[in-house]
Amino acid sequence: FLEKFSHLNPIDTRTVLPEPINTHVNPASSLVMHFHHFRRTAQQNGTARRSDPEGGQFSFSAEPSLEQIRRLQAEFTEERDWSQFHQPRNLLMALVGEVGEVAELFQWRGEVSEGLPGWSDSDREKVAQELSDVCIYLVELAEKCRVDLPQAVLRKMELNRRKYPASKVHGSAKKYTEYTD
Numbered sequence: 001f002l003e004k005f006s007h008l009n010p011i012d013t014r015t016v017l018p019e020p021i022n023t024h025v026n027p028a029s030s031l032v033m034h035f036h037h038f039r040r041t042a043q044q045n046g047t048a049r050r051s052d053p054e055g056g057q058f059s060f061s062a063e064p065s066l067e068q069i070r071r072l073q074a075e076f077t078e079e080r081d082w083s084q085f086h087q088p089r090n091l092l093m094a095l096v097g098e099v100g101e102v103a104e105l106f107q108w109r110g111e112v113s114e115g116l117p118g119w120s121d122s123d124r125e126k127v128a129q130e131l132s133d134v135c136i137y138l139v140e141l142a143e144k145c146r147v148d149l150p151q152a153v154l155r156k157m158e159l160n161r162r163k164y165p166a167s168k169v170h171g172s173a174k175k176y177t178e179y180t181d
């Protein structure tokens with residue numbers, strides 16, 4: 001791959017080479033193109049949101065979907081021949097470990113308000129990275145357990161709605177077993 005650029009000096013090579021994604025991947029693959037698109041969007045959104053990190057309105061980007069995240073992670077592990085290590089129990093351990101990494105960022109800070117007021121950009125970025133690790137392992141664990149996660153979430157939310165009717169539980173933090181008809 002580098003031979004193509006051998007006529008250039010090293011500095012020029014750095015400026016001409018595409019970003020260092022895995023060179024085994026066919027760059028024409030739509031998933032890789034998607035990946036670059038996602039990354040650009042994420043960078044744009046990240047910049048826009050950092051300028052007003054505690055502002056009221058917030059929503060996620062529409063992409064990548066959970067299915068697209070599943071595919072990106074499947075490609076990542078396949079390229080590294082790591083699928084052999086990614087059985088359900090190992091993924092569960094990894095997921096719990098990443099939840100611990102999120103907790104580490106919050107420990108000893110006392111109560112933290114929504115929007116993380118007063119947090120530095122670098123601490124916000126660490127939260128984004130560790131929550132992403134949690135999300136990636138969660139999606140992969142669901143895949144390995146053959147759980148269609150988006151549909152399972154819909155089913156579970158319907159159960160939650162029935163378990164906690166808004167009219168009955170409004171403003172109360174009681175567990176469902178503590179409610180009587």
Ligand SMILES: [Mg+2]
Nearest residue numbers: 098101130133
């Ligand atoms: Mg991590």
